[in-house]
Amino acid sequence: MALLNENYLKLKAGYLFPEIGRRVKAFTEANPTAAARLIRCGIGDVTEPLPPAVIAALHRAVDEMGQRSTFRGYGPEQGYDFLRSAIAQNDYRAHGMDIADDEIFVSDGSKCDCGAILDILGDRNRIAISDPVYPVYVDTNVMVGHTGACDPSGAYAGLVYLPCTPSNGFIPEPPSEAVDVVYLCSPNNPTGAAATRPQLEAWVDYALRHKAILLFDAAYEAYITEPGVPHSIYEIPGARECAIEFRSFSKNGGFTGTRCAFTVVPKSLKAFSSTGEALPLHPLWSRRMTTKFNGVPYLVQRAAEALYSPEGKAQVRGLIEHYLGNAAVLVAGARAAGLTVYGGVNAPYIWVATPSGVTSWQAFDRILNDANVVITPGSGFGSKGEGYFRVSAFNSRANAEEVSRRLQLLKW
């Protein structure tokens, strides 16, 4: 008799995006005319095509694969040296951060890495997660058995939830209790907030004092526009001893469908055996990658490398400016509609407070029915997301302008 992993049975049934899909489908089937003017500002997926520098690199790499002399089979599981070196040099050493090429591990996505990292961490850690949060951090912990059951508010027993509210600028403070592993995401999905240097210093200080590890998700790093906002956790002294950083080419280079990301595991980062011995995590992650992963396609790694060429950098800037331009249009529209708005400055998301007394799902239904726009209800990201909705700036400018206009016509 084969047993299944019962942890999966603890996962909340009505997962956010399927539920949104169900409601949108029901609406469009019942209202074919309104369906034709539907604008989706829900899921966080890019809309603009790959930059020309990437397309050129892909073509070159395809031709190489078609010639016996330049064909490549299995590559290094941790990534090709040309890409690890481009990343370490451009994203870290050029900004004064001491990260070696072989501390970069290239992968097929940060979502996968955020889940996979649990392979090399113990099972008895106290885990702290922001509320609201990117659901992947929570669900991957549920799947491996780090939690108990889910309560009616959507909170899992055994996790420490860190509330993110207007009073802390949606950036959680270190808790008074001791935790061992902390997920931080800055700039943040879903709230659009970016942590300041003092806020990250407080976390590094906390982690060093508690011998804890920070899992720092910087998928939206490229969207930081405000001076002084750290682009990496390694800008903070001491972070090499307490932090793993996840970055992705999905949101800067438009690689959501092309798939390439990387994780930084410094060699000086240690965790503890049950006998209290401090051991480096770098060899464990390297072993994990070589055993459970066979590398990102050569073509895709050449495509990612092209993002670091002068043309590639300029084209990425163009994409970011496009999406942040949309965000500014959406922020202005929602404010003109009398709504309280956060985010949209260092991130492609705006986080909007619902009018008083309106729940996140009520706002979703109202905006779908009356404005024919799909947003994401904040409560789907955690109980502290109740009373908010997220609007994604991943769209055409024309759509962002139309959504902005329709939000202002809405009667609550």
Ligand SMILES: *Cc1c(COP(=O)(O)O)cnc(C)c1O
């Ligand atoms: C989009 C996103 C990622 C990137 O995931 P990929 O698997 O690399 O596409 C990571 N973290 C957050 C919070 C995201 O929103």
